[in-house]
Amino acid sequence: MHLLPVDDYLEPMTQAPTSPKALRRRHDREIVSLALPAFGALVAEPLFVMVDSAVVGHLGTAQLAGFAIAAALLMTAVSVCVFLAYATTAAVARRVGAGDLGAAIRQGMDGIWLATLLGAALVALTLPAAPALVDILGASDTAAPYAVTYLRISSLGIPAMLIVLAATGVLRGLQDTRTPLVVAGAGFAANAVLNVGLVYGAGLGIAGSAWGTVIAQWGMAVAYLIVVIRGARRHRASLRPHAAGIRASARAGAPLLVRTLSLRAVLMIATAVAARMGDDQIAAHQIVLSLWSLMAFALDAIAIAGQAIIGRCLGAGDAQGARQVCRRMVQWGIVFGGVMGMLLVISQPLFTPLFTDDPLVQDALLPALLVVALCQPIAGVVFVLDGVLMGAGDGPYLAWAMLATLAVFAPVALLIPALGGGLTALWWAMTLMMAVRLATLWLRARSGHWIVLGATR
Incomplete structure (x- = not known):
């Protein structure tokens, strides 16, 4: 997959047309160019869960029940952190409008560092608390061991999922929704292949499904980071964490x-x-x-x-x-x-x-x-x-x-x-x-x- 520098995705900042009809056409083109790829990337997210459900479902009812419980916990944690994408989009887009791409990318990096810290904290909480969390959701004695196994392994992908959210916000702020579509599509394909290979080919059962998803998630995170880091180097933006910037991202979120x-x-x-x-x-x-x-x-x-x-x-x-x-x-x-x-x-x-x-x-x-x-x-x-x-x-x-x-x-x-x-x-x-x-x-x-x-x- 070839990822272009961040600048290559930016819409040309041409002078606004004076005709109302021409202005509407310009807005319509821009809305469509951003919304269509965004829709494709959004749909890819639930498809991850559908693939995992289909693969695990053929292992047995207990395994599928355990997966359902673990997936509900994981998706809740990630959906609550969706502010990482929303807040980062707004902050980065403002600086793009001001013409300061270097500052826009630095702002985005602060959001990515915040995502990394939150992800690490969630992993530290989830690993020891997995049995209790599964029990709270009422897992049966037969489903609980599978739920705990899947939850503990998949929790290692939480930082990657949060990095993906923040990096998606960076690219959306840079007026780029095509890269998230490409990465989400590649991640979906990799997840499907890895799940089948590890669950059935390697005989790892439900643990194989969890590992396959974690690998795909980290692959997506790395792909996003490559794009953002290339943009940062191009505009001489710092990649180091800045406490003030991370706090500002947290306050906005x-x-x-x-x-x-x-x-x-x-x-x-x-x-x-x-x-x-x-x-x-x-x-x-x-x-x-x-x-x-x-x-x-x-x-x-x-x-x-x-x-x-x-x-x-x-x-x-x-x-x-x-x-x-x-x-x-x-x-x-x-x-x-x-x-x-x-x-x-x-x-x-x-x-x-x-x-x-x-x-x-x-x-x-x-x-x-x-x-x-x-x-x-x-x-x-x-x-x-x-x-x-x-x-x-x-x-x-x-x-x-x-x-x-x-x-x-x-x-x-x-x-x-x-x-x-x-x-x-x-x-x-x-x-x-x-x-x-x-x-x-x-x-x-x-x-x-x-x-x-x-x-x-």
């Missing part, structure tokens, strides 16, 4: 951590409420949630483009350009969300039998899916504005807005079983949650308080 934890709490409450409704309801909820998450990946790709473009505009002191991009991306969010909703409704008869042939689950599934489809234009705007404010470095507001959303959603969702509501009512509550997010994000976007110009916020 802390509000986004609160936002992410609040969002995870919403999803956990929804799943807990569905579980109280009965097996058919929780089964249908899991299907709806999986489809909702898949559509979220598509919408998040547009949000990633927003983070990169908005951060660059603000760093360049272009307030008008930031507003124009924000308006255009909202239009994209509405249209793309509507298209996703229509596709969901149209394809429902095709994919429902793939998930379940239980008529009770199917009966519960259809009305909930219709609610999700209707919600997609709202979701499109929410994801876009989320990306805009992240690109602006407006993390504290995002944290408070998500906490307020959680405060509204939690009592409504918890009352649904007591009032005799079912899965459809629960997903109307999820729609309310998205509507509250839309209101808080829209008010912030309209206020203009997020528009802070300069290389740093």
Whole structure:
């Protein structure tokens, strides 16, 4: 795989067209050029888990159950640390807009060092605590040994996964979403080959799956580091850790951590409420949630483009350009969300039998899916504005807005079983949650308080 210097991925900083139509076309081209590769890289992440599940599943039910428990713990840890990508994207993009690529890469290196330190701490905690963590999740006596084995080995890949998050943020800030797509694709292929080879060829069982994934993850981390280090050398940026820069990265990421934890709490409450409704309801909820998450990946790709473009505009002191991009991306969010909703409704008869042939689950599934489809234009705007404010470095507001959303959603969702509501009512509550997010994000976007110009916020 040939990786070009970082500069070769940067969009030409040409003079903005004066014609509104030409300006829209320019924004559209830039959004598409960033969002499409970002979507491919995002989809590669869940494919890792799918491959591991398929390989381990043929070893036996106990092994698959152990893998599921360990994977849930690992994915939770990594998803909570997604702020490493978001905060780094915004900080690097601002300095790119200011025309200081050396400072942009130094800022990115601070994020990578923070990821390395967090990863090492998580490994130190996970290795001794693996049996207790597995027990908390209720692993059976037969599944627990496999879960502990997989968790302990796979924890060695946590630093690599966090480095990948931070380095992805660096490249997104440099307006490059193609390299993450290439690396994610190569990592997915390597993971598949290594899993099959080590599990069956070498006869290592579930441990082979864990080692295969760890090797693939570190391979991805090394590939990212090669690109970033080459860019650092080209612009004479320091690779050494700087305490002040690492602290600044942590401060920028802390509000986004609160936002992410609040969002995870919403999803956990929804799943807990569905579980109280009965097996058919929780089964249908899991299907709806999986489809909702898949559509979220598509919408998040547009949000990633927003983070990169908005951060660059603000760093360049272009307030008008930031507003124009924000308006255009909202239009994209509405249209793309509507298209996703229509596709969901149209394809429902095709994919429902793939998930379940239980008529009770199917009966519960259809009305909930219709609610999700209707919600997609709202979701499109929410994801876009989320990306805009992240690109602006407006993390504290995002944290408070998500906490307020959680405060509204939690009592409504918890009352649904007591009032005799079912899965459809629960997903109307999820729609309310998205509507509250839309209101808080829209008010912030309209206020203009997020528009802070300069290389740093």
